[in-house]
Amino acid sequence: MRWFFLILAIAVVATVYAIGPRGVKFSDPPFELFPDMDHQYRVNPQKPSGFFEDGQGSRKPIEGTVPVGFELPHAGNEADLTSDLDFSRGDSYFDTGLFGDFYGSGYPETLELDAAFLARGKQRFQITCTPCHGNSGNGAGVVSKYWAIPPSANLIDARVSAMPEGQIFWTITHGKGLMGPYNGVLSVNDRWAIVAYVKSLQAAAGN
């Protein structure tokens, strides 16, 4: 009896020591008690898949095919060379910001330019552009002082204010110089909304 409780006490101390309290940081995958259907044979978003040769679950369209809802890029348009598919459905002004080879000005007719559109633009601008260009667009974002080459990214000066809407759209889509493209994170509609908000910032700055 005495021995039993002595051993039990030692075992309890050892177990408590081994399992430790809840919430301790650890790096091995969590233990699964009954992993019955936890991992099914399906592809989850952004996850690898052993089914394909390159191991990637997210597939690109097979060469020569076009996903439903997208349009074939028209040959001979320079923008298409860089654009892949780009969330784009074609080469209209709405999708490219270009008329032929020139930046267009004004907004595509399909957009409804109302207060909600501008509010959306403001929200997206403050999420995506503010870190570099600053809240007012003056180029003094928090990140800009860390750049090895100080970037010239004042959006409300006379030079950028003179740019047509299509050019700003094109810059967001493809990047420019040191600025990378944001087509992967912003839908076409949101990009136009941001353009509208940038224009309103420029107007507020008197340009």
Next chain:
Amino acid sequence: MGNIFPRWTNLLAIKVLLCAGALGTCVIAVAWYSWTPKYTRVGYMPQQPIPFDHSLHAGQLGMDCRYCHSFVEDSLHSNVPTAQVCWNCHGPGKVKSDSPKLEPLRQAMDENSENYTGKPIEWVQIHKVPDYAYFNHSVHVNRGVSCVECHGKVNEMPVVFHAEPMSMSWCLDCHRNPEKALRPLDQITNLDWTPDDLDQDDFYSYVSAQTGKSAEDLKKGDEGKEWGQDLIGSHLQMAWDVHPPQDCAACHR
């Protein structure tokens, strides 16, 4: 014939019961404590290919979660950013472009790098709902449930870890009392938000615009109640008509 059972056997049954009881209690106590997601998952902090620091990017630099997790409002899946998103800031001539910590990024993006593979960075997934349960980010985020309710204060974590158990009972605890979690929609990604940051008059006029009740009546109804999460949450729940599902088929579809 003498006594077959010696004297010491008198207490044997009781002793055995006592020992078995003590052993059983200990085993159950240990299992209770450690065979639950509160123990098995909370604190999971895997080694990531790049030591990416949320407390720097989201905390100190103040970047919005949606800069990187850009489709969390539109999709059931909250995406981990592509290498391009990092590259826009960490590319050549930009921020810390030759830091050794960013080697996997250069392998994914920099065609001039000797180890270029063009393969995506293999981030290790931390939070995972089993495949038989359905979870949707956009429903929660668009209904005023902030990231902090489910992921903890990510903006203060140098390395992200599993902060909540994410068990079924945990999901249901909130689905039964959603008012403990609801907040205005523009503060979803502001993890440091507290009810005191909210302007009371703005809030009442917002709720009255949503519900059609006058702001004065709402204020009168709340007299004597303390301004805080429960009050804000219950108003928002009414205003948005929030009814989180509790039937099995909602999550096990």
